[in-house]
Amino acid sequence: MPVPQRLTHDRAVLLEAESGAVLLPMEVARDDSASGGLYMWARRTDDGVTGLQAAQAYWRLQVEHAGRYYLWARVRTPSATSDSFFVRVDAEQGERLPRTAWHTGIRPSWTWVRVAPSGAREQWLELAQGRAVLEVGCREDGARLDALFLASSADETPTRRPGEG
Numbered sequence: 001m002p003v004p005q006r007l008t009h010d011r012a013v014l015l016e017a018e019s020g021a022v023l024l025p026m027e028v029a030r031d032d033s034a035s036g037g038l039y040m041w042a043r044r045t046d047d048g049v050t051g052l053q054a055a056q057a058y059w060r061l062q063v064e065h066a067g068r069y070y071l072w073a074r075v076r077t078p079s080a081t082s083d084s085f086f087v088r089v090d091a092e093q094g095e096r097l098p099r100t101a102w103h104t105g106i107r108p109s110w111t112w113v114r115v116a117p118s119g120a121r122e123q124w125l126e127l128a129q130g131r132a133v134l135e136v137g138c139r140e141d142g143a144r145l146d147a148l149f150l151a152s153s154a155d156e157t158p159t160r161r162p163g164e165g
Contacts, residue, residue, distance in 0.1 A: 004060040004131065009067055012151035014158070015059050017136075026055035026138060033110060035074065039146040042138035056086075056137035059148070063091075066129040071115040072149040072158050073136070077107045082142030087117055089125055091132040096125055101139055110146055112158045124154070 005013055017040040018028045026042045042055035077083035083106050088099040100117035107113065116123045136145060149158040 004062040007061050007063045007065075007069065007127070007132075007150060009065040009152040012149060012156055012158075015134075015148040015150070017057065017145045017147055020057040020059040020136075022057045023054065025052065026057055029144075031076075031144075034076075034144075034146045039076070039144050041144040042141050052138045052141055056135055057145075058133050058135040061127075061132045061134060061150075063127045063129050063132055065152075066127060067152060068124045069127055070124050070151050070154055070156070071134075072112050072151075073104075073115055074110055074112050074146040074149075074158065075104050075107055076110050076144040076146070077104045078142065080106060082140045083107070084139040085143055085145065086135075086137035086139050087115055088135040088137070089127070089132055090135070091128060092130040093128045096127060096132065099135075099137070104143070112149070 007013055016035060018038045022028060022040055026040055028038055028040050030037055031039055040057055042052050084101055084103045086099050087102045089097040102115055102117045104113050114123060
């Protein structure tokens with residue numbers, strides 16, 4: 001079980017995809033162009049997409065300051081049939097974002113994309129102080145996730161590869 005990551009208004013948080021609790025059939029794989037050489041994804045099973053809905057990873061957060069947070073993800077989504085995830089945020093005070101489809105668009109190389117769930121009214125998360133769980137699940141096999149970035153300012157964006165100075 002991952003250690004909760006402190007989330008405050010005065011600093012952005014970078015989460016490596018593989019640092020979360022990765023549940024099969026989601027798996028960690030190697031790619032030299034990914035941060036630290038690792039990313040996570042789910043590949044098609046022998047019986048098609050059956051079982052992929054269980055493929056997910058989650059990160060525990062300790063929200064120190066309630067407020068609005070912006071979520072980015074570094075993804076590689078190479079085709080129209082492998083360009084989406086499910087995203088969900090659950091908290092002590094109740095579900096902050098129900099399990100929702102997130103379409104990244106086609107991204108043949110690693111790209112930072114703001115998480116904007118389909119049907120969501122806003123492109124931010126309103127988080128209360130306390131514990132929360134951020135969950136990313138497989139919606140389409142082949143969609144790859146390298147890192148997540150949470151910031152309290154819409155102007156703060158991930159500008160470089162995770163781990164680079």
